[in-house]
Amino acid sequence: xxxxxxxxxxxxxxxxxxxxxxxxxxxxxxxxxxxxxxxxxxxxxxxxxxxxxxxxxxxxxxxxxxxxxxxxxxxxxxxxxxxxxxxxxxxxxxxxxxxxxxxxxxxxxxxxxxxxxxxxxxxxxxxxxxxxxxxxxxxxxxxxxxxxxxxxxxxxxxxxxxxxxxxxxxxxxxxxxxxxxxxxxxxxxxxxxxxxxxxxxxxxxxxxxxxxxxxxxxxxxxxxxxxxxxxxxxxxxxxxxxxxxxxxxxxxxxxxxxxxxxxxxxxxxxxxxxxxxxxxxxxxxxxxxxxxxxxxxxxxxxxxxxxxxxx
Amino acid sequence: xxxxxxxxxxxxxxxxxxxxxxxxxxxxxxxxxxxxxxxxxxxxxxxxxxxxxxxxxxxxxxxxxxxxxxxxxxxxxxxxxxxxxxxxxxxxxxxxxxxxxxxxxxxxxxxxxxxxxxxxxxxxxxxxxxxxxxxxxxxxxxxxxxxxxxxxxxxxxxxxxxxxxxxxxxxxxxxxxxxxxxxxxxxxxxxxxxxxxxxxxxxxxxxxxxxxxxxxxxxxxxxxxxxxxxxxxxxxxxxxxxxxxxxxxxxxxxxxxxxxxxxxxxxxxxxxxxxxxxxxxxxxxxxxxxxxxxxxxxxxxxxxxxxxxxxxxxxxxxxxxxxxxxxxxxxxxxxxxxxxxxxxxxxxxxxxxxxxxxxxxxxxxxxxxxxxxxxxxxxxxxx
Numbered sequence: 001x002x003x004x005x006x007x008x009x010x011x012x013x014x015x016x017x018x019x020x021x022x023x024x025x026x027x028x029x030x031x032x033x034x035x036x037x038x039x040x041x042x043x044x045x046x047x048x049x050x051x052x053x054x055x056x057x058x059x060x061x062x063x064x065x066x067x068x069x070x071x072x073x074x075x076x077x078x079x080x081x082x083x084x085x086x087x088x089x090x091x092x093x094x095x096x097x098x099x100x101x102x103x104x105x106x107x108x109x110x111x112x113x114x115x116x117x118x119x120x121x122x123x124x125x126x127x128x129x130x131x132x133x134x135x136x137x138x139x140x141x142x143x144x145x146x147x148x149x150x151x152x153x154x155x156x157x158x159x160x161x162x163x164x165x166x167x168x169x170x171x172x173x174x175x176x177x178x179x180x181x182x183x184x185x186x187x188x189x190x191x192x193x194x195x196x197x198x199x200x201x202x203x204x205x206x207x208x209x210x211x212x213x214x215x216x217x218x219x220x221x222x223x224x225x226x227x228x229x230x231x232x233x234x235x236x237x238x239x240x241x242x243x244x245x246x247x248x249x250x251x252x253x254x255x256x257x258x259x260x261x262x263x264x265x266x267x268x269x270x271x272x273x274x275x276x277x278x279x280x281x282x283x284x285x286x287x288x289x290x291x292x293x294x295x296x297x298x299x300x301x302x303x304x305x306x307x308x309x310x311x
Numbered sequence: 312x313x314x315x316x317x318x319x320x321x322x323x324x325x326x327x328x329x330x331x332x333x334x335x336x337x338x339x340x341x342x343x344x345x346x347x348x349x350x351x352x353x354x355x356x357x358x359x360x361x362x363x364x365x366x367x368x369x370x371x372x373x374x375x376x377x378x379x380x381x382x383x384x385x386x387x388x389x390x391x392x393x394x395x396x397x398x399x400x401x402x403x404x405x406x407x408x409x410x411x412x413x414x415x416x417x418x419x420x421x422x423x424x425x426x427x428x429x430x431x432x433x434x435x436x437x438x439x440x441x442x443x444x445x446x447x448x449x450x451x452x453x454x455x456x457x458x459x460x461x462x463x464x465x466x467x468x469x470x471x472x473x474x475x476x477x478x479x480x481x482x483x484x485x486x487x488x489x490x491x492x493x494x495x496x497x498x499x500x501x502x503x504x505x506x507x508x509x510x511x512x513x514x515x516x517x518x519x520x521x522x523x524x525x526x527x528x529x530x531x532x533x534x535x536x537x538x539x540x541x542x543x544x545x546x547x548x549x550x551x552x553x554x555x556x557x558x559x560x561x562x563x564x565x566x567x568x569x570x571x572x573x574x575x576x577x578x579x580x581x582x583x584x585x586x587x588x589x590x591x592x593x594x595x596x597x598x599x600x601x602x603x604x605x606x607x608x609x610x611x612x613x614x615x616x617x618x619x620x621x622x623x624x625x626x627x628x629x630x631x632x633x634x635x636x637x638x639x640x641x642x643x644x645x646x647x648x649x650x651x652x653x654x655x656x657x658x659x660x661x662x663x664x665x666x667x668x669x670x671x672x673x674x675x676x677x678x679x680x681x682x683x684x685x686x687x688x689x690x691x692x693x694x
Contacts, residue, residue, distance in 0.1 A: 052692070070537075075540065081531055081534050081535055081538075085531055085535065087340050089339070089340035095336075098332055101331075102541050125343070
């Protein structure tokens with residue numbers, strides 16, 4: 001296994017940033033660490049990269065202790081730190097050549113630029129690149145030493161949807177080359193789109209782990225009935241039919257535990273004399289499970305919003 | 312902890328290839344930054360031109376004086392034109408620059424229009440009165456509060472005495488032999504060039520490293536670099552190299568301008584080299600230290616200014632510290648830049664090599680101390 005972590009702990013003063021997590025990453029897979037800001041994703045990935053020292057537990061990356069064997073490890077891995085940045089007055093091509101001389105390797109800059117879809121901006125100064133092009137520069141640099149293991153810390157945070165999709169395309173290409181990739185993200189679609197397996201982190205712990213299907217079947221509530229209706233309707237159905245009901249905007253969502261639950265819910269809705277309609281059933285998505293596990297939704301910047309919901 | 316960092320088993324050797332690669336990227340970036348280049352190379356030259364122009368005018372000598380000769384003859388022979396002879400005598404006095412004003416001008420108004428205070432009027436009938444031994448007066452205009460007026464009046468009195476003696480066939484018992492001082496006079500510009508070279512040696516590495524060491528920390532560029540084989544020692548070495556190159560270029564430019572524009576007297580010897588190497592190293596390390604111990608770029612900027620400004624003005628950059636009061640001079644002696652500038656003065660102006668050796672020793676010791684402190688306290692990685 002390229003990465004083996006057990007009981008990993010990191011404190012910042014009183015805060016337990018990482019609180020005894022255990023997982024391993026298999027060769028050739030994309031492993032996603034998913035969670036809101038402050039969940040401990042970046043601390044975890046930085047310990048694995050050798051940028052931070054752990055306070056307890058075990059962490060082995062490619063068989064090396066990332067902290068004490070950092071410089072040996074750095075020759076074998078590729079990393080984009082969160083909010084990747086580079087020298088403003090340097091072009092992507094020059095940056096690649098610079099990294100090649102630091103690592104003492106011979107590379108074809110054009111080939112790397114092609115791999116990360118950055119040929120068009122190869123000679124533009126870093127300061128003038130768009131957010132997506134900057135991230136691609138980071139990806140290009142992480143490839144200079146031909147690593148088999150890549151760490152991508154929030155590779156698309158702050159990018160517009162098009163740029164995000166372009167970066168995904170590059171990451172999928174790297175995966176197709178058989179590289180092992182660990183990525184952190186607070187975007188569910190990103191985790192779902194790119195990862196073979198996902199670990200959902202919250203407050204320093206891993207609260208769920210596996211393929212998205214596994215997580216949904218372990219932590220999801222199965223089939224749900226959704227109807228259009230007000231929060232008052234949701235409250236009425238909960239009180240009168242004794243069902244587990246959630247209300248999100250104008251949608252009332254009822255968990256179906258037994259086959260009669262759907263009928264009972266619709267009867268209650270009709271009895272309420274409140275307007276309702278648009279019946280639909282669906283299974284929990286990763287979205288639903290995530291919201292339940294971190295007790296709230298996560299906004300664009302990764303903050304938990306909404307808090308606890310009824311139900 | 313950095314202690315652990317230092318003792319890591321796989322600690323790498325310093326690699327010239329990596330230093331050179333970093334030097335190339337950094338110097339290219341620096342050259343592409345027009346503002347940086349302006350302050351690094353052009354600004355000190357502009358300072359030389361400004362300060363040189365302000366101070367080179369004083370002390371060079373002659374007082375400009377306007378002379379109106381109202382004695383227009385007619386004269387039987389050219390020898391009878393005593394007014395013209397008097398003006399010739401004024402001209403050859405060596406202290407006055409004579410500007411002749413046409414007799415038709417209103418002299419007082421003319422002086423006012425030319426913002427001038429010194430003037431001499433030779434009256435009508437001057438020659439004939441002189442030759443007939445009738446008393447006649449020359450009018451000397453002057454502003455009593457101006458030092459030039461004394462020079463004009465003194466010169467006129469001296470020349471008049473000569474003319475009087477000549478007329479009565481007297482001989483002067485006491486004469487004056489004028490001798491020129493042949494030894495080299497040290498001018499302001501000669502102090503200014505080493506001072507401003509010191510200024511440039513201080514300001515470029517100091518401000519740049521305060522800025523980049525705090526900025527790189529903030530935008531995680533050090534973190535990024537720590538993931539490559541580049542070591543912090545190599546990183547700092549390449550910065551020092553660049554600022555040595557920049558200081559050398561700045562030095563050559565300033566000396567060229569100083570000599571070409573103001574005829575500065577400067578001795579170029581190999582003894583200048585230690586200062587051009589140690590100076591940038593010292594201030595790069597100091598800047599690194601300030602940037603490292605400051606929490607954010609804003610604090611770093613403030614601390615950087617607090618450290619830099621006293622040196623900028625009190626270490627003998629713009630004027631020799633000998634003109635400062637004693638207590639300020641004692642402050643100057645604790646500023647590292649003082650020893651760089653004193654050393655450059657010893658080497659470039661006074662040919663005082665033993666004095667320069669002392670300065671080199673002080674600068675070398677300071678450089679070693681600050682460099683070691685910067686390398687120890689500066690962290691690539693966090694805990």
